[in-house]
Amino acid sequence: MKTDVPGDRVSVPRTDGAEPVLSVRDLTVTFADPRGGAPVTAVRDLSFDLAAGEVLGLVGESGSGKSTVGLAVLGLHDPRTTTVTGSIRLGGQELVGAGESALREIRGGRAALVFQDALTSLSPFHGVGAQLAEMYRLHHPGATRAEARRRAAEMLDRVGIPADRVRDHPHRFSGGMRQRVMIAMALMNDPRLLIADEPTTALDARVQRQVLDLLGELQREHGTAVLLVSHDLGVVAGTTDRTLVLRGGVRVESAPTAELLAAPREPYTRALVGAALRLDSAPGTALPTVDDPSPARTFRPRVVERPERWLVEVDDLTVHFPGRRRFPGLRAEPVRAVEGVGLRIAPGETVGLVGESGSGKSTTSRVLAGLQRPTSGRVSYDGQDVTNPDRELRRRLSREIQLVFQDPYASLNPRRTVAQTLDTPLRLHTPLTAPERRERAVELLEQVGLDAGHLHRYPHEFSGGQRQRIGIARALAPQPRLIIADEPVSALDVSVQAQVLNLLMELRERLAVAFLFVSHDLAVVRHFCDRVAVMHRGRLVESTDRDRLFGAPHTEYTRGLLAAVH
């Protein structure tokens, strides 16, 4: 049987001409607005096939409808607010309009889902073994409890969860282990189709690699067809056979993954591919974005000389948090978040602080921002000791050191307009009058690529990238000398990430402000930073120039980190 899917560049080879596991035709998903507004079409006229054993990447930015496809296959949308039309056939069985009982058999049986965040997606109230056993018993009505438990333990063992941890609850596992539990659960009933929705987005690069490798292994063992939903082309590159790019619910293009990445045909895909940073892209260049796929702007080469006086000097910084008492009366062992860290930032310099979650990088940056008191060590700003600041110094620090946070949704007050958000730091730190402050607010917005028309809007009226711009504008308001940016682009899609990075590079050049750029993403750090410090388990592992670090890393740990980046 030859399947002809419009827009496919190559006809996909089918093994022995068998029917595809999943066949989607003209899928359209529309959500009604509960407040009575116009309905939103999340996916429009989407068609694709997925053969047995094949891995298809479904790629797009947030809002592209990629997750909607996965949920529609299992009929998990709320039927009261969602209209699904077209056809979804799983092994020949039509799923659009299928009854609830037929769908219940399919969910977790012939088609299973792996969600992004295993911490919130696994039940916090049940042991992991019990959750797997439930999956088994739901689809093997005759199975006894003991049999289900045994099967669960086997499956957990297969993904590397030892037998003595079967009864543990999800919160006792690391992020990577939790995601392995999630995968084991999905494969419990040997499904023909596995839908993995951003399965590794919440994980560090190294763990991400491990989980993807495991997923690939199991997929080959079981011959499962996989629909891998992701915004990350890097993940898709190493894992999928074919890739389909979605934008605004509509297919942009679809091709074998290697081909698509090497020679994207559509401008949108080109921009996506170009915006995804790799360890071999040229650092410090303007990145292609969806609006500007081949940017003409160039940035001056960065020259930072050893200064007469460092802007920030950190010596032997140690931060301990009180630990949990295991038993009343016993002494608690402190959590050693940061141990003996030293760090220097020159005026105008951009220093990257790299590490996996729990490495102490955020704690270190919080000390610099005056948000965390160090247990011991010396921290000075512009030659002044800041570990115990007086009123005046505190005021100066709160003006000259500004913060940009990771989550642009959570870090803006939802009840204040942009104008109010920008006004506060100006009122506190500048002598400007109200009309002058307003003028300055407009100027700030223009600096970050927004305009006066945005002044009186609330944060929820903006996209994630725009919100991060507002966060940056707020940080720039009192004309700081140091901006501490804690994972400022980690929550953003690659294309938006590229826009924000371009903005930061432009601001850096224009305003000569220093950055402490905290990130777990090595490719981003390599692109943006002059010098890089690597942290691991609270200690500084390595701290050197960007080129030296990425060209010839000194430590085993750094080499391991680099190897994990796709």
Place this chain on the structure above:
Amino acid sequence: MLSFVLRRTAQALAVLVAVSAAAFALFYAAPADPARAACGPRCDSGQVAAVRQSMGLDQPLAAQYTDYLTGVLAGRDIDDVDGSTIHCDAPCLGYSYRLHQPVSEALADHLPVTFSLTAGALAVLLVLGLGTGFVSALRHGRRTDRLLSGFTLVGASVQIYFLGYIAQWVLVYSTGLLPLPSYTPPAEDPAAWAGGMLLPWLVLGFVNSAVFARLSRSQLLETMNEEYVRTARAKGLGRLRAHLKYTSRGAAGPLVQLLGLEAGALLGGAVITETVFGLNGVGRFAAQAVAGQDLPAVVGAVLLAACFVVLFVALADLAVAWLDPRVRLS
């Protein structure tokens, strides 16, 4: 879990000691002279002095408190106003000179009524509150939801003495659907017990169910969107089963806490309900003790109520920790 239980129990005990000290201080802060109140209006000052001595009120405050605590733990001998000596068994909460009876005995006489009232009212509250909350959440935003929310709001806004009288008048006096509220020990005649308590149960349960219904509705609505509920559905669980097994578990924490508080408060005595329906429970006993300036009885009742609240709040905390393993960490 064991360490959590130990920590929680230690906390509860500390709270009780603090409450007992506060109640004891109340005894002295009260405007009435305990000895004069105990002796009665016809005593002359010499007699009052004698009573004061027999009550131990001439002792230093700390010694009196120690005596009181000893009584609670081990029992003690107390002299009555008439000179006779009574042994008050542990837990001895003092001696009521008005009733010529140890306070603990007097309270024990009234406790069965309060226990019965509380148990039934809580059952009504649970069924009504959880039921309407669950249905409201499942039918969120629809007419059923609005109707039920309105219904529970009526309960929350109506005063119990008003609803109690109306219900009694309609259901008992006019139509004779229910027997007159009264307390019969359940061991004697279970049917008469249930019949006599039915109206108080319904009224007390209904009035208190509104908060419970609203909380359970909002809790369930919030938990329904949790990703683990979606996972449960993706496993092949039906909507209702997923909600029963996962959503309700996730929503349970604050509900259990509220239930614990409610149980503790009701066991301390439902003064108005008992008065309206003429039931002789701890609440009425306390009210009469206050009116009769019977300070030892007042202190005893206060302490008993505090015990119940502390006990049930601690039990609720343990239940929450059992329900949600993450709680045990903090």
